[in-house]
Structures are given as structure tokens and as C-alpha cells.
Amino acid sequence: MKFSIMVSEGPYTHQATDSAYQFAKAALAKGHEIMRVFFYHDGVNNGTRLTVPPQDDRHIVNRWSELGTKNNIDLVICIAAAQRRGLLDENEAKRQGKNADNIAPGFRISGLGQLVEAGIQSDRLVVFGD
Amino acid sequence: MLHIVNKSPFDTNALAGVLRVAKKEGSAVLLIEDGVYAAAKNSATEASLKAAGMPVYVLQPDADARGLQNRLMDGVNMVDYGGFVDLVAGHDNVQSWL
Numbered sequence: 001m002k003f004s005i006m007v008s009e010g011p012y013t014h015q016a017t018d019s020a021y022q023f024a025k026a027a028l029a030k031g032h033e034i035m036r037v038f039f040y041h042d043g044v045n046n047g048t049r050l051t052v053p054p055q056d057d058r059h060i061v062n063r064w065s066e067l068g069t070k071n072n073i074d075l076v077i078c079i080a081a082a083q084r085r086g087l088l089d090e091n092e093a094k095r096q097g098k099n100a101d102n103i104a105p106g107f108r109i110s111g112l113g114q115l116v117e118a119g120i121q122s123d124r125l126v127v128f129g130d
Numbered sequence: 131m132l133h134i135v136n137k138s139p140f141d142t143n144a145l146a147g148v149l150r151v152a153k154k155e156g157s158a159v160l161l162i163e164d165g166v167y168a169a170a171k172n173s174a175t176e177a178s179l180k181a182a183g184m185p186v187y188v189l190q191p192d193a194d195a196r197g198l199q200n201r202l203m204d205g206v207n208m209v210d211y212g213g214f215v216d217l218v219a220g221h222d223n224v225q226s227w228l
Contacts, residue, residue, distance in 0.1 A: 001219050015163045019136070022191070026211035032219070124218050127226040
């Protein structure tokens with residue numbers, strides 16, 4: 001079955017992103033496909049590669065990056081939510097005249113249409129938030 | 131429809147909302163995160179969950195993390211994340227009551 005996931009909470013603030021990750025891993029282990037994870041609202045903070053948690057803590061950002069890359073999951077960050085929170089990819093940094101970008105590997109920035117599309121093209125869309 | 135509740139019934143009225151409006155037939159409730167507190171034995175919500183008229187599932191890792199493993203009411207079903215996935219796949223729709 002084809003699943004998509006929406007995450008609307010940031011890392012290390014709420015359990016939502018941990019729950020979503022565990023769900024995604026379990027779905028893949030059962031042979032399902034995760035088509036897309038859409039990061040919305042504070043969820044965009046799951047995609048900054050500048051995150052440096054203590055060594056004895058889970059690295060939520062890297063965990064998503066690895067899961068996405070390994071399983072061909074489209075990790076999409078909402079552009080409007082990202083810009084408000086200072087999350088930029090190379091193109092957006094250029095376009096906004098900023099001197100750095102901070103998007104993590106395996107993530108991309110796009111619009112809300114990607115969430116709608118995920119809802120239409122997936123068999124199930126599961127939402128994790130506060 | 132699978133109704134997912136992730137908040138304690140003492141924080142929000144999400145669970146009360148589910149129990150009030152959910153179409154019973156073909157529906158189920160899944161308690162995750164702080165939502166698992168609703169299934170604590172002898173809690174104020176025990177009676178309403180027993181009268182839910184639909185199956186109630188509890189995400190075991192979240193119950194365990196909160197020390198509830200031996201303190202859950204009778205009649206609820208424990209699932210791990212794999213069981214969570216099966217519940218999502220087994221219902222036509224999934225609604226997270228955020």
C-alpha cells in the first residue's frame with residue numbers, strides 16, 4: 001500500500017516527528033511504500049542540516065535524511081512555512097539574497113500542492129502533530 | 131475510519147469529540163502519545179471508553195514509556211508500530227484528532 005505522512009511539529013519539542021518516524025519505519029518493514037513525507041508548520045525544522053544534538057541523543061534530522069534516501073521517500077518542506085522559519089535551499093537563498101542555505105540532504109522545498117498531491121496519490125495520508 | 135488521538139483526555143477534548151461524533155460501524159480508536167492515558171485502569175475516562183461501541187487500541191511503546199504497561203483497563207487492544215500500520219491499512223480513512 002502507498003502511504004504519505006504529514007508532520008507539523010518540530011524536532012525535540014514534541015513527540016510527533018518521532019511517532020511519524022517510527023510509523024514510517026514500521027510501514028517500510030511491512031513492505032509498504034512511503035511516497036512522501038510533507039513537513040508543514042514547525043515541522044519544517046526537521047529539515048535543517050545545522051542541527052547538532054548531543055551525541056547521546058537521537059539525530060532526528062539525519063534519521064529522516066537517511067530513511068528518505070535509502071527508501072526513495074520524497075521529503076518535502078513547505079516553502080511558506082520554511083521561509084518564515086529561516087529554512088532555505090540553495091535556490092531560495094540566492095533568490096532571497098541570503099549568504100547561506102541550510103536544507104538537509106534528501107529534503108526539498110516545495111509548495112502545499114505537494115501535500116494535496118500526496119493525499120490524492122497515496123492510499124493513506126497519516127498526520128502527526130500537536 | 132481510524133481515529134487517532136494523541137492527547138490526554140485531561141488536556142484536550144479530542145477523545146470526547148471522537149466518542150461523540152464517530153460513526154461506530156467500521157471505526158476504531160487508536161490512542162498514541164499522551165492519548166494512552168485515557169486507557170489507564172480506573173481513570174475517569176474508563177467508562178466512556180468501555181461504552182465507545184468500537185474497538186479501542188493503545189500504542190504499546192507509548193503506554194510503556196509512561197509506565198502504564200500493567201495499569202491499563204480491560205478490553206483495550208495493545209499494538210506496536212507494526213500494528214499501527216496494519217490499523218491504518220485496514221481502515222479506508224485515517225483521522226488524527228489534533
